[in-house]
Every structure is written in structure tokens, then in C-alpha cells.
Amino acid sequence: MHTSIISRNGNYLGLLVANTILGSAMPMLIILGGLAGLILAPSTALATLPASLQTLAGLLAAAPFSFLMGQYGRKVGFITGVACAVIGALIGVWALFTGNFVLLCVAHLALGAALACFQYFRFAAAETVSTEWQPVAISLMLTSGLIAAFVGPQMFIETKDTLVPVPLAGAYAALAVLSLIGLIPLALTRLPAPKNGSPQSIKERFASLSVLKRKPVRLAVGLGAVSQGIMVFLMVPTPLAMIGCGFSEAVAGDVIRWHVVAMFAPSFFTGFLIKRFGVQPIAIIGLALLIVASGAALSGLTSIHFYGSLVLLGIGWNFGFIAATTMLANSVTDDEKALVQGANDTMIALVSTVCAFAAGAIIAGFGWAVLATVSLALLVAASVMFLKETRKVA
Structure with a gap:
């Protein structure tokens, strides 16, 4: 093949x-x-x-x-x-x-x-x-x-x-x-028809949420939320932080541009890496890159630090988000897809919203260094939990 x-x-x-x-x-x-x-x-x-x-x-x-x-x-x-x-x-x-x-x-x-x-x-x-x-x-x-x-x-x-x-x-x-x-x-596309069972009542749908307690599903949802949330947490206040450090709007915009490129360019090969090495190693590499990105943000305020941090942040997001999506797709049945995928994307959107507002408050009240420190601490805690849970699943 x-x-x-x-x-x-x-x-x-x-x-x-x-x-x-x-x-x-x-x-x-x-x-x-x-x-x-x-x-x-x-x-x-x-x-x-x-x-x-x-x-x-x-x-x-x-x-x-x-x-x-x-x-x-x-x-x-x-x-x-x-x-x-x-x-x-x-x-x-x-x-x-x-x-x-x-x-x-x-x-x-x-x-x-x-x-x-x-x-x-x-x-x-x-x-x-x-x-x-x-x-x-x-x-x-x-x-x-x-x-x-x-x-x-x-x-x-x-x-x-x-x-x-x-x-x-x-x-x-x-x-x-x-x-x-x-x-x-x-x-022009022909997509698979939904496999409809008998309609579920609201009570039955809430009862079905127990599928989210399964470890593979829980890991996938958590990884996706962490990857997206941390990306938003560091990305949103970056232009404000750079302008506060004396950089021009053009330079700040260029950093965001290369961050977006780093988010999506690895997609040409991330899937092949998962196919070759498995989803968990790529997920772990994604978390590691996010940790390095936070460390780079904490280590200095030069243009190199901002460029390096945001590029690593984009690549780490790509590995983590694609790994999470793959894990979720492999962990649910056709009957569970609508419920679990909806809960997954709702959780990701909720975490992203909270992180966006929190980032604004932290950057305004405490500064970039505190923001990067919080990001680093959250990522280390999430990575420890992910490694612990993957060992249990294995």
C-alpha cells in the first residue's frame, strides 16, 4: 500500500x-x-x-x-x-x-x-x-x-x-x-450514511456519556484539549507581549504568520509518522515540543525567542492535535461517534475559551514571564498524567 x-x-x-x-x-x-x-x-x-x-x-x-x-x-x-x-x-x-x-x-x-x-x-x-x-x-x-x-x-x-x-x-x-x-x-462527494439506531432520549444520551470514562477516549479528549488550550494560551497574547517589548506590529505579525505555518506544514508528514511509529510516541513528542516552546518563551524576550517559541508551539500543537484526533477515531464505535466527537470538540472549545481569557488577564496583570511559567507548569503536569495513563492502558 x-x-x-x-x-x-x-x-x-x-x-x-x-x-x-x-x-x-x-x-x-x-x-x-x-x-x-x-x-x-x-x-x-x-x-x-x-x-x-x-x-x-x-x-x-x-x-x-x-x-x-x-x-x-x-x-x-x-x-x-x-x-x-x-x-x-x-x-x-x-x-x-x-x-x-x-x-x-x-x-x-x-x-x-x-x-x-x-x-x-x-x-x-x-x-x-x-x-x-x-x-x-x-x-x-x-x-x-x-x-x-x-x-x-x-x-x-x-x-x-x-x-x-x-x-x-x-x-x-x-x-x-x-x-x-x-x-x-x-x-460531488459520497460520504458514508449514518448508522442510525433507535432514537435516544435525553436521559439515555446523558447515560451514554459514560463512554468518556474509557481510558483511550479520556486520553484522546485530554490530549486534544491540552494541545489546543496551550496553543491558544501562548499565541493570543504574543503580539501584545512583543509590542510591549518594543517590537513593531509588522514583526509581531510575522511571528504569528510563521506560527500558523508551523501549525499546518507538518501535516504533510505527521500522519505518516503516526502510521510508522504509532500514535502514542507522536503524542509524547508533541507534548515535549510544547514544553520546549514554553521554556523558550520563558528564557528570553528577543525576536529569536519569540520566533523559536511560536514555531515550536505550532509543531507541538500539530503533533498533539493530530495524535488526539487519531486516538479518538480509533477508540469509538460508529454508534458512539456523534456523542463522543461532539463532547470532544465542546471540551476543546471550552478549554480554548478559558485559556484565551486567562491569557489576556495574566499578560495584563503579571507579564509574559509569568504566562510562560504557568504554561510550562500546566504542560509538565499534563505530560506526567498522560505518561502515567498510557502505561495503564498498555
Whole structure:
């Protein structure tokens, strides 16, 4: 067997193209949320509210989208996510034309829900190939983020002023068009139909959460949450810390750019490493890289320290997140997927939200060194727990 088994898989390629197109919305929204909020917010203190509500929507929408896909199939779920993206983008255009901040917040709620939906492309990818090739399929699916990191910001630059004289409205309109284009490869895919059993009551669904107590599932969810949470914890305040150290906005932006490249570029080979050496060694390497990244952040405030820390952070996230996704895909049955994947992504979104707010408070009140120290301590504790639990599973 070789990589042609992936390249000949039309359904997988359709998902990959759709995810690449739809995923380009994420970097655009990182830019748009704050800038549009700054234009329309009644006070500067509320400028980041649309972006915060977008994160909150992702937290609230993760489980419902998983249940929707479990009941009606992945394609129905993704089409619903695209509908949320189109509606949210058009409301964003309307908000800017009318100068309505409340509408802008509604727009970002819908867009946040769409982004939560698109996270399930990695699980859908695993379902189009055999178990042996699942880590490769998941890993290559995340390479779309590398393309999006370049396409999204460039699209923002090219479209933000197209609906003059209203600034940024063109970028929201471009998001709607981009989302509709993403439907084309999605429509050409044939995804496995959901294996529906008898409908479960709410009480039965809560009882089914006991599957999360299984060690392999618990390890996968914990690893994914730690990898994502620490990445957010260090990434979000980096530009603020760098500007506080006297670096220009351009240099701070360049550090974030290379961090994003480091997050997704390893996806070209991470899956093959998992296939060759196993998922647990790659997970351990991912945690180790995150620890080194925190140590680098703590060791100095030069540009080399910031670049090195954020690049290592990106690679460590990639190894940990892909390993966690692979572990979860291998640890649940078809009947358990909707429940467990929804709980997994909800937990990841919750931890990310907490880490984002905590990072802001720590960097403002105590500084970068304390932030890096907290990150290092959390990672060492998480790594010890992970190694202890993996030995029990073995």
C-alpha cells in the first residue's frame, strides 16, 4: 500500500478541497472581527465582543452539529454549516451598511457556529479510508489550514474595499461567495450514511456519556484539549507581549504568520509518522515540543525567542492535535461517534475559551514571564498524567 490509496480516493479529495475553501474563512474572521467591531462598537471596550461571541458560538454549536451529522449524515451537517456561514456573512454586510453593532454580533454568532461545523472535516476524512490510513487522512486534511493561512488574509486585502464607501463590507460579501463555492466539491462527494439506531432520549444520551470514562477516549479528549488550550494560551497574547517589548506590529505579525505555518506544514508528514511509529510516541513528542516552546518563551524576550517559541508551539500543537484526533477515531464505535466527537470538540472549545481569557488577564496583570511559567507548569503536569495513563492502558 502507498499514498496513491489517498490520491485515488475521490470522496477524500472532495472533502479536502471543500475544507480548504471553507477553511479560508477562519483567518479572514480573525482580522474582520476586531476591525469591524472597532468601527461599529458604541465604545472601544466592546470592540472585541463580536470575536468573543464567535468563540462562544463555536462552544455552543459543537455538540449539536455532531448530533446532526450522526442522525442525518456528514454532508447534511456540512451544508448546514455553509448555510450558517453565508447567512452570517450577509448579516455582516447588512450590519456595516446600517451601522448596527447588534447585527454584527449576530453575524459573528452564525459565523462561529459555521467554524465549529467545519472542524468535523477531520473526522469525516477518517471515515473515507481504512483504519490503517486514518492518521494519514486526518493529517493531510489539516494541510488545508496552511493554504488558508495565505489565501484568507490575501482575500481580505483584495475585497475589503470593493463595496465602497462602506469599509470591510466587501470582505464579508466575499465570505458568502467563498462559502457557496465550497459547496461545489462537497456536493460531488459520497460520504458514508449514518448508522442510525433507535432514537435516544435525553436521559439515555446523558447515560451514554459514560463512554468518556474509557481510558483511550479520556486520553484522546485530554490530549486534544491540552494541545489546543496551550496553543491558544501562548499565541493570543504574543503580539501584545512583543509590542510591549518594543517590537513593531509588522514583526509581531510575522511571528504569528510563521506560527500558523508551523501549525499546518507538518501535516504533510505527521500522519505518516503516526502510521510508522504509532500514535502514542507522536503524542509524547508533541507534548515535549510544547514544553520546549514554553521554556523558550520563558528564557528570553528577543525576536529569536519569540520566533523559536511560536514555531515550536505550532509543531507541538500539530503533533498533539493530530495524535488526539487519531486516538479518538480509533477508540469509538460508529454508534458512539456523534456523542463522543461532539463532547470532544465542546471540551476543546471550552478549554480554548478559558485559556484565551486567562491569557489576556495574566499578560495584563503579571507579564509574559509569568504566562510562560504557568504554561510550562500546566504542560509538565499534563505530560506526567498522560505518561502515567498510557502505561495503564498498555
